[in-house]
Amino acid sequence: MTLRSIAEAKAQAKALRQALADQGTPIRQAEALERIARQNGARDWNTLHAQLSRSVIRDLRPQAPVQGYYLGLAFTGRIVALTKLGKTYRIKIKFDQPLDTVKFESFSNWRSQIQAVIGEDGCSPDLTSDGVPQLIVKGRSRQND
Known part of the structure; x- marks a missing residue:
């Protein structure tokens, strides 16, 4: 996993959503979060969120x-x-x-x-x-x- 925080994952999802919208393929934020999770090796957003939330x-x-x-x-x-x-x-x-x-x-x-x-x-x-x-x-x- 290359992401370091939930905030970074959400920022990537927002950028993905904007890029797709600019190309004429709008998606919901939830779908963008799911895609970011899969790109980072997690099964879904909830799994990625849990991995990134572990207390340091x-x-x-x-x-x-x-x-x-x-x-x-x-x-x-x-x-x-x-x-x-x-x-x-x-x-x-x-x-x-x-x-x-x-x-x-x-x-x-x-x-x-x-x-x-x-x-x-x-x-x-x-x-x-x-x-x-x-x-x-x-x-x-x-x-x-």
Whole structure:
């Protein structure tokens, strides 16, 4: 499976639906979700949703190694702090290597540490302009340190 989150799957389904509509073959959102699920090896949308919903929070704790994507950039790092906020969590991550979060050649914005809110699935509710979570956090085995 190449998808990293439910939000990413829904964004792909929306793009598929729009592309098909532009070609004169409109489909319902439910059908688009089913097609995305099958393209990613799942039997149906409910199966894909369950696979993507598995909680990663239970494996995260301060000083635990993590990997993931921040603004589409792959990272590895360590959790500095993790605080429960109702159904979400505030996470602070120190990157192993700073990330340049600006895509312009004329200037840079290097980040060595970030703080964000994530859900049980390890994804931030805030999305980039292309519908992907700004932060996607996954645990990392200590063997990878």
